[in-house]
Amino acid sequence: xxxIHGRDxxxxxxxxxxxxxIEARRKEGVWNTNLNLWDAGIVHQSAPVLVHAIEATFSNxxxxxLHERGKLPYAHTGVTVMFYAWPAxxxxxxxxxxxxxxxxxxxxxxxxxxxxxxxxxxxxxGLGIERHDWSAAPVKCQMIRPQFNAYALMTDTExxxxxxxxxxxxxxxxxxxxxxxxxxxxxxxxxxxPLPGM
Numbered sequence: 626x627x628x629i630h631g632r633d634x635x636x637x638x639x640x641x642x643x644x645x646x647i648e649a650r651r652k653e654g655v656w657n658t659n660l661n662l663w664d665a666g667i668v669h670q671s672a673p674v675l676v677h678a679i680e681a682t683f684s685n686x687x688x689x690x691l692h693e694r695g696k697l698p699y700a701h702t703g704v705t706v707m708f709y710a711w712p713a714x715x716x717x718x719x720x721x722x723x724x725x726x727x728x729x730x731x732x733x734x735x736x737x738x739x740x741x742x743x744x745x746x747x748x749x750x751g752l753g754i755e756r757h758d759w760s761a762a763p764v765k766c767q768m769i770r771p772q773f774n775a776y777a778l779m780t781d782t783e784x785x786x787x788x789x790x791x792x793x794x795x796x797x798x799x800x801x802x803x804x805x806x807x808x809x810x811x812x813x814x815x816x817x818x819p820l821p822g823m
Contacts, residue, residue, distance in 0.1 A: 627749045628783055630769055634696050634731045634776040672714035679706045696776055699807045711797035716789035719762035721782045726803045728779040732771040733798035739770045741794035745777055747785040
C-alpha cells in the first residue's frame with residue numbers, strides 16, 4: 626500500500642470538542658515532550674514538541690469517528706490518540722515508524738502559512754527505494770503541506786520526515802495515531818482520491 630491522504634478527517638462538532646478538551650488541559654500537568662518520548666535519532670536538534678495523550682474515552686470516540694467517516698480502514702479501540710504542538714524550530718528528520726503499525730497525522734491549524742514549513746514529506750517503497758530498506762533516506766520524495774482537518778495515513782512504514790517550522794511560525798498542531806496493522810491486508814482497503822495541492 627502507500628500513504629493515503631485526504632480532507633475532512635473529523636466532523637465540525639468533534640473538532641470543537643477537541644479544541645475545548647485541549648484548552649481545558651492547557652495549564653494542567655498532563656503534558657510531556659518529544660525529548661522524553663521519542664528515540665534520540667528522531668529528536669535530532671528539534672525544538673521540544675509538546676505531547677498530550679488524549680484520555681481513553683475521547684481517544685476511542687475519535688477512532689470510531691475516523692472509521693465511520695472512511696478515514697481508517699478498520700475499527701480500533703484502546704489506542705491512545707496523541708495531540709502534538711510543534712513550536713517554531715521543530716521538525717522530524719527522515720525515519721520510518723513501527724513496522725507493525727499504521728501511522729496517521731491529522732492537521733489542526735485553521736490557517737497554516739505554507740511558508741512556515743512543517744510539510745510532511747515521504748517516499749513510497751519501490752520508487753527508487755527498496756521496500757523496508759532503511760539504509761539511506763530517499764533522494765526524491767512527495768510532499769503535502771498542513772491544511773486544516775486534512776490527514777495522512779501511512780500504511781507500509783514509509784520513509785518520511787517533517788520539514789522544520791520557521792522562527793516566526795505559530796505552533797503546528799496535529800493529532801498522531803499509531804495503529805496496529807489489520808490481521809489481513811484485505812480488510813484495510815481504503816483509497817480516497819488524491820487531492821492536488823494538499
